[in-house]
Amino acid sequence: MSDHTSNILLESGTNELEIIMFSIAGGLFGINVLKVREIINPLPMTETPNSHPHIEGVIRLRQEVIPVINLAQVLNLPPSSNPQQDKLIIAELNRLKVAFHVHEVSRIHRISWEQIEKPSQLFHSGHAHTIGIVKLESQMALLLDFEKNVVDINPEAGLSIEKVRALGVRERSEKKIYIAEDSAVLRNLLKDTLNEAGYVNLHFFENGKGAWEALHTLVEQHGQAATSFVDLLISDIEMPQMDGHHLTKRVKTDPVLSNLPVVIFSSLITEDLYHKGERVGADAQIGKPEIVQLVEMLDSLLQKG
Secondary structure, three states, X not given: OOHHHHHHHHOOOOOEEEEEEEEEOOEEEEEEHXXXXXXXXXXXXXXXXXXXXXXXXXXXXXXXXXXXXXXXXXXXXXXXXXXXXXXXXXXXXXXXXXXXXXXEEEEEXXXXXXXXXXXXXXHHOOOOOEEEEEEOOOOEEEEXXXXXXXXXXXXXXXXXXXXXXXXXXXXXXXXXXXXXXXOHHHHHHHHHHXXXXXXXXXXEXXXXXXXXXXXXXXXXXXXXXXXXXXXXXXXXXXXXXXXXXXXXXXXXXXXXXXXXXXXXXXXOOOOOOHHHHHHOOOOEXXXXXXXXXXXXXXXXXXXXX
């Protein structure tokens, strides 16, 4: 990564991100720089019998064995027409390292989350792997749901309701929790798992902007009593319109909402990036898919449950 790329890691709550643009079969796609560890030329690959059809095999990179996901197969697109340009994007998400096989890597764009639109329902019906449409000056790109790709291949990388059941159910239903999560799949999983734990008073928002507008409306309507209508906020980081760091910063710098507990629940919680959440004032940060840790943290912050 260049010095310019690393600069954003020092900033928090700006509602900006940097995306690495890459192409597959002529289509333009993007991945958040924060997920990327490095970009390399393809390495010798070992095929793995009986693996998922999207897994090409595994590579060995500095003593680590990393699975390779063929994004062209995931997206049902043709194979590379010029394999000499192919690249492997080594990413870390949900505490797993994976290599995404792409056809060409172009450049890095620094943009605002406001430039990313949520796909419409009509569009999304045919593009289940897309979480956002990136609007650039002269073109558009698709921001892919890399976590979904990993969970589709390895369900154990997702949320586990069985692990939550092992905690036992407590009387938590009166606690009002706002949740900002752009993935419909994860919203449903969070609803099911938190309901299983006893948290049933949940209010979901598709992005940070929706959650912020709802919180701001409470402040306008109820003034200092606004926080009596919500007990805690859970937020993802990557979301169109407003990301979780910017949402947390707004909450924590608001004179009325500043005492509202905020838990960041994201696949981007790594040792390198943990400080970003600290700088915007998050009360806790839990890496997906550690749903048991999330429930235990909710119990701790809400205490009276």
